[in-house]
Amino acid sequence: MDDYSPFDRGGGEKTDQTKTSNPFKRPYPPPLKPKPQETDAGTGWAPGTGPPTLSDVSSRPNTLKADAAKRDAVVDAFRHAWSAYEKDAFGDDEYHPISHRGSNLGSGGGIGYTVVDALDTMLLMGLESEYTRARTWVQEKLSFERHGYFSMFETTIRVLGGLLSAFFLTGDDLYKHHAADLGDRLAVAFDTPSGLPGSSVNLGGRTAMNGGAVSISEATTLQLEFRYLAEITGRVAFWHKAEKVMKVVNKARLPNGLAPITLNSNGEFAHSGIRMGSNGDSYYEYLLKQYIQTNRTEPVYLQMYGDAMQGVHAHLVSKTPAQGLTYIAELLPLADGKGGDWRSSWVSQPKQEHLACFLAGSLMLGATTAHRLDSSSPISRPPRMDALTGAGQRDWATGVAFLEGCMDTHKTKTGLSPEGVNFRTPADPPSERDWYIKGANKGGSLPYDARYMLRPEIAESVFLAWRLTGDARYRSYAWDIFSAIEAHCRLPGGGYATVRDVNQVPVEYEDKQETFFLSETLKYLFLTFADENVLDLSEVVFNTEAHPLPIFNPSIQPLFTKYS
Template identity: 60%
Template sequence: MAAEGGVRKRNNAEKAKAKAVAADQAGEKQPAAAENGATKEGTKAARGSGGGTGAGSSSFGTLLVVVLLSVVCVFVYRDPSLVLDPLSEFLGLEETGQVPETRSFTADVEKRDAVVSAFKHAWLAYERDAMGDDEYHPISHKGTNLTEAGGIGYTVIDSIDTMLLMGLHDEYARARKWVETKMSFERDANFNTFETTIRVLGGLLSAYHFSQDELFLEKAKELADRIMPAFDTPSGLPTSMINLGQRKGAMSEDNQNLVSTAEVSTLQLELRYLSYLTDNDVYWDAAERVMRVIKGASLTTGLASIFMNPEDGRFVLSAIRLGSRGDSYYEYLLKQYLQTNLSELVYQEMYHGAIDGIHAHLIKKSEFARLTYTSELVPERGPSGQISWRLMPKQDHLVCFLGGSLMLGAVTSGAHALPVSVPPRPGQLTATGKRDWNTGVELVETCMRTHDTATGLSPEIVHFRIPSDNLDLAVGNMPQDWYIKGAKPGAPPVYDARYILRPETVESLFLAYRLTGDEKYRRYGWDIFSAIEKHCKIETGGYASVLNVDAVPVEHEDKMETFLMSETLKYLYLLFEDDSVVPLNKYVFNTEAHPLPIFNPTRHANF
């Protein structure tokens, strides 16, 4: 993967060029059964009355050839690599140094501009009613802050790089003015370390990259310096909370003084890039120490429990899942390898181990349509104290990042050589790469199937059917393969039934489209965007969450999450934009969709 040309130390002479650019733009499938046409009667007729080599014998031979060819066609249809890979090897295509097939994707201007209009509908309402507040409530037309001591502008910072990418110059100028004159981190209150890093620090760094405005870098350094005390624990794992005013870490009582695996391992892209920009190893060292501790404590399966003890750096007996508290750990293993221009092999090794574990233990197929989905492992203690693990067929909407992530990993970490074609040819991927590509494609399709609701929006959590469910498919017209646990017609909506403007499915659609050029991913994205417009849009401004995706007309929750403008609308915009905007061979996205450039590091991990 090529290093990002726009990355530079702060004295780089190309800074003026970057400013100019910124001014213009931010289990297994069930095979089809082969019907054997040779019934007993047909076989008897084919043999003829006289045996030997007559016409009956010839007919039987023809029929047998047809059946065998049909079987071969079924298997080749399911896996074209059965033919393409040996053919490529026979013809020597992989050793010829041939130029991979490249494609350029032009913008779908009408749909792209519709997404821009949606962003403006959200931003202008927030700016009108709640400028500077952390969160926005579009129905009551007010904002709120995360602490009683005041906010730090979560929504503002989360939105700036989207404005830069969309070319919204006036909106950007007003947001920048607020950062310059009103933004303050001098808040004597506890903020979530993880959320503050991915949303605010990541947003400031991305805004700096696209604008080359020193204001954002100075604010990023100040915020990071206030966050650093969170890493002052015996293990080096950061505390869940950080008092920005006192510059002091604090534990979360909700987690019994434990830290979540995803939260401590999803700070690395931001801190590493800041270290690169400032030549300050303090940020890099803190981020890397966390990964060293995790690697030392890792389970033999490659999977990670969702909680760790910051005192000794060990995993705590807890659930293993790809949803909340686990998701972005797996995401950042790949992205740390990509961010450092494929030079940090320890992260590639950890990534492959984790994905092997996912395939071995968590990937399953649904009963009827054979949809690929992910499960969770829940520890249970028996009467005599022994531990067993129960497989739960539960998949958070958060897990829908994984499909696109696996596809991206397949064409980078799972490729024989780079770059690969778009879409990749089977011979260009390793066996592991092909496995991950196929699983990724299937998971994207599964996530789209969870949008088969009354609103066309996906619920927060779905469960997949297993024989022990004993559920009546006729109740509530539930889908054949999955259901919303506890949902009943006419009853109050359960938590799992809500849609809170989450971006994970459209994130995977964006990646899948960039890696394949298949127009169906744009169609899928437009369907989701249309559903958001129809059911989440508040006419007076902004967008609100939906309490029950299976009830129309919808009932809203008065809240517009910051990731709507940071992630959901940004990924939709990029899905319909020209692929020269934020190309995947030059950028990685942090888990809040803030693009950060790929660079060549001057140091490497020592573990």
């Protein structure tokens, strides 16, 4: 069964996808029309038409084949997580597997965060019965007429992103209809003097909580979703509202190319730190992915991304003194923000959140997409360094080394990586390892950084590294991660839970199964062991919640084109 695929992609005549109710019996749909003269040099396939059929990709040399046993073990884990949620809390936003109950994020009722976040994972895994029940819930129960405030950022990446990905994979207009409805309700958040979005939206009331500061990641991790929504609906306003945010950020940017984590309501950076973790991470991720999404037709994002990665290497990339582990430091402004120019004076902190580990795979992806010397020729696997620019060679080397540093944080009693670590510096006394969890082993309550909350970032980078190199060690890393999750997070009664201390066995749990466990962690692990043709990196871009969206040539004229 090594040629596993959830779809019958026999390469025959494509049907009218919007009229087909069973996505498991046909190829992916062609959701967008490309420019006819542009084709992929490796296959003759036109970018923007959706992933090719099996016959298109089977002739490619060195296609990565499935590890069926490990792939199916991940599918079983998804079933274990999903079936518990479906039994105890179907339709609720979040799931608490120890108390066997659900909860909602809005005071006026939920919007099915977990259901919508998991749709594309079920499609890719070929879970037909589970998907059918989930789709029925969307058709019969999903409503955004909820008079409660929902996070603009989380609702966009999880719910809007999930609907858009389901539409891309199936061509089912049910998902486009709901996505357009949700987009209309969320778009009011952009109606501010600066154009920066408010932090939360009352979906039923179509009002936003605007006027305050917003994190850089919350403001700039909406673009993939709203641009694709604009493309499939023809609603140009969706595109331009999200695009205006990037123009504001570009105008406010610092000389070092990096972005502090907080923006004032007037569109200027507030006195705040710089980090690749919470409130900062996905800004850098989406600089690259916006460039990839529109088939490398918008050089302004390549320029912003290139400057940002130069700043990362100049100010954030660090190594530990003993083991030489590569990590990404944080910066704190030296001045207090009331007097001197804090924007040009920083101090490095040897801290790193689990979230920052997305950057390892992102750097490798950027090296092979944004920094190829000849973008018209296929890239080898692994990439030849002489096919990359100097910046691409630098980014590739850093990505590979940084992923090794992230994997080192799995060297805990559970094999799970903690939420955050501090790295030792030359001023610290020698120790058996170059990092530690701040506040651990000091008695009292467990530090927040000691937990593992089913996060996907290291698994995401491992997946990208596997696809870009074909190196078996990355599949070994993925299996180690999955095995640790199975051993310590899986609950016998169903579901998976957050572990409160990765260095304590037996473990203590927190009663929470995050939606991103279904959408991201298990999806990336599945794709690492699945056949490459299940989802090809050259045809899709993942949003920050791991929802695959198509690469396309935009029919909408961008307004943000000038780099300053």
